[in-house]
Amino acid sequence: MAANPMxxxxxxxxxxxxxxxxxxxxxxxxxxFMTISGVLxxxxxxxxxxxxxxxxxxxxxxxxxxYNFIAKMISDTAGKKAKxxxxxxxxxxxxxxxxxxxGMLPYSFTVTSHIIVTLTFAIFxxxxxxxxxxxxxGFKYLKIFVPSGVPLVLLPIISIIEIISYLSRPISLxxxxxxxxxxxxxxxxxxxxxxxxxxxxxxxxxLTFSVALTGLExxxxxxxxxxxxxxxxIYLNDALNLHH
Amino acid sequence: xxxxxxxxxxxxxMSERLIGAxxxxxxxxxxxxxxxxxxxxxxxxxxxLLIAKIFIPKIKGNIDTREDKMRKDLEExxxxxxxxxxxxxxxxxxxxxxxxxxxxxxSNSRQKLNEDIQSKKESVQKQxxxxxxxxxxxxxxxxxxxxxxxxxxxxxxxxxxLIDIFGEDGNKSSIKxxxxxxxxxxxxxx
Numbered sequence: 001m002a003a004n005p006m007x008x009x010x011x012x013x014x015x016x017x018x019x020x021x022x023x024x025x026x027x028x029x030x031x032x033f034m035t036i037s038g039v040l041x042x043x044x045x046x047x048x049x050x051x052x053x054x055x056x057x058x059x060x061x062x063x064x065x066x067y068n069f070i071a072k073m074i075s076d077t078a079g080k081k082a083k084x085x086x087x088x089x090x091x092x093x094x095x096x097x098x099x100x101x102x103g104m105l106p107y108s109f110t111v112t113s114h115i116i117v118t119l120t121f122a123i124f125x126x127x128x129x130x131x132x133x134x135x136x137x138g139f140k141y142l143k144i145f146v147p148s149g150v151p152l153v154l155l156p157i158i159s160i161i162e163i164i165s166y167l168s169r170p171i172s173l174x175x176x177x178x179x180x181x182x183x184x185x186x187x188x189x190x191x192x193x194x195x196x197x198x199x200x201x202x203x204x205x206x207l208t209f210s211v212a213l214t215g216l217e218x219x220x221x222x223x224x225x226x227x228x229x230x231x232x233x234i235y236l237n238d239a240l241n242l243h244h
Numbered sequence: 245x246x247x248x249x250x251x252x253x254x255x256x257x258m259s260e261r262l263i264g265a266x267x268x269x270x271x272x273x274x275x276x277x278x279x280x281x282x283x284x285x286x287x288x289x290x291x292x293l294l295i296a297k298i299f300i301p302k303i304k305g306n307i308d309t310r311e312d313k314m315r316k317d318l319e320e321x322x323x324x325x326x327x328x329x330x331x332x333x334x335x336x337x338x339x340x341x342x343x344x345x346x347x348x349x350x351s352n353s354r355q356k357l358n359e360d361i362q363s364k365k366e367s368v369q370k371q372x373x374x375x376x377x378x379x380x381x382x383x384x385x386x387x388x389x390x391x392x393x394x395x396x397x398x399x400x401x402x403x404x405x406l407i408d409i410f411g412e413d414g415n416k417s418s419i420k421x422x423x424x425x426x427x428x429x430x431x432x433x434x
Contacts, residue, residue, distance in 0.1 A: 006268045011276040023278045030276070031283035038287045042294060049302040054310060067303045087296035095291055116277045117284050182271065 005189035009113055009182065030117070033109045037098040066094065073230060078237035085236055092121070093229035100181060100221030104214070112224075113181035115174060122174035125232050133239035143242060173231055180224050184217040391427060398423045 013026040048063025056064060070090045074082050082089075096112060103110025111117055133141040145162040146155065191213060194206035399419055406414045 004268065006270060009270040011270060011273075011280070018279075024275065025279045025282045026276070027283070028276055028279055030280050031287070034283055034287045038291050041291055045295065045299040045303075049299055049306065052306055052309065054313060056306075060306065063299070063303055064307055067300070067307065087300050088292065090300065091288065091292040091295045094295070095288055111284075114271045114280060116271070116280050120281045120284055178271070 005186045005193065008109070008185060008189055011114075029109050030111055030114060033102055033111050034099065037095065037102050037111065040102065041094050041098050066090070070229070073226075074233055077230060077233040079241060081240040082233065082236050089229055089232060089236075092232060093225055096121075096177070096228050097222060097225035100225055101218070103181065103185065104218055104221060110181050110185055112177055113185055115178045118174035118178040118228075119170065121228075122170035125173070125235060126170040129235045129239045132236070133242075136240060137242050140242065141239070144238060169235065173228065177224050177228050180220055184213070184220055188213055188217060395420075395424055395427050398427060 011028045011030050013028050014032055015027050018025045018027065044059060045063055047057075047059035049060070051057065051060065053060060067090070070093055071086065074086055074089055078085075099111040099117075102108055103113065133144070137143075145159045145166065147158060147162065150158050188210065191206045191210040195203040195210060197203075198206060399416075402419050402423055403413060403416070406412070406419075
């Protein structure tokens, strides 16, 4: 097991194989850890909203801090119009954060280290934002590809670049999160393997490194959830307030 | 390191043969993609609905009630302070008035007292003067009386002396005249 750092990303079914019209929808360890993250989120929020205290308990303080944090993030990046999307951004941030953090526990599985998971989110956001843009602005939404104040000569090139960058949004969004999580966990595993293979005498150096990396990975876990959420806010802002 | 991974995965994604799975990246094995996406959508939707319908309104309610309470308390405190300031002003005015009044009372009573003292002094003075006058009168009367008495006594003494010396009584009227003359001279001298 120590030999292959990619082994931790292996998906396997738990329980019976479920196949609906030829598509494998079995409950896997990935699904299990998604469920665990979900249950943890619900548990925290349940604890946080159980009592209506004027002076909040720890769980209540935590949920209220989360609320204020995300509310501030949305109002800072996307403005007032993004208010209806607050629950979505909140759920997105909390879900990714919890998946990342649960993944930091030893022997657990990191849901967000799978490209399909992040890509599902990214494609959903991409399609949603595009539809929203067309609903809000009609065909004027295409102005997003034509920045104002650009010389006419450069306009075709700029527009092509803008279109490419727009279309690559879901890929950049999903790969950023997925690659960060995968790289971090692979590195942790590699250094963990070094500790074993170098033994009692030489293993201290990679162990120190491993501890430091764990701290870094916790930071990355939070940061990537934040980045994912804030980029979603920025895309929403593009669709809601056409600045170009 | 991470950039390398991004480039690596991108290149893998673009190749249609998905050699990644064979190269050891379980993420690129499409066997469980549908399952993962399905469960993700299911679980995320559940979380989203719970958060949107239950938790966010609750948290928002909590925060709003707290802010409301704080605002109300602050307003209440403000009104209390204003009231206290009003009361303080009232109190200061009262004290000012009271001070003025007491000053007035003090000056009034002082004046009254002074007048009283003055009038009493005057009355006492008058009384004293009257007494003096009375006494003077009495003294005068006594003087006169005593002169008379001295006169008669002197006459008696003179007549007694005349009897003792000469053996006979002198002329009463001449004695009286002489004595009165002498008494007049002596008494007026005194």
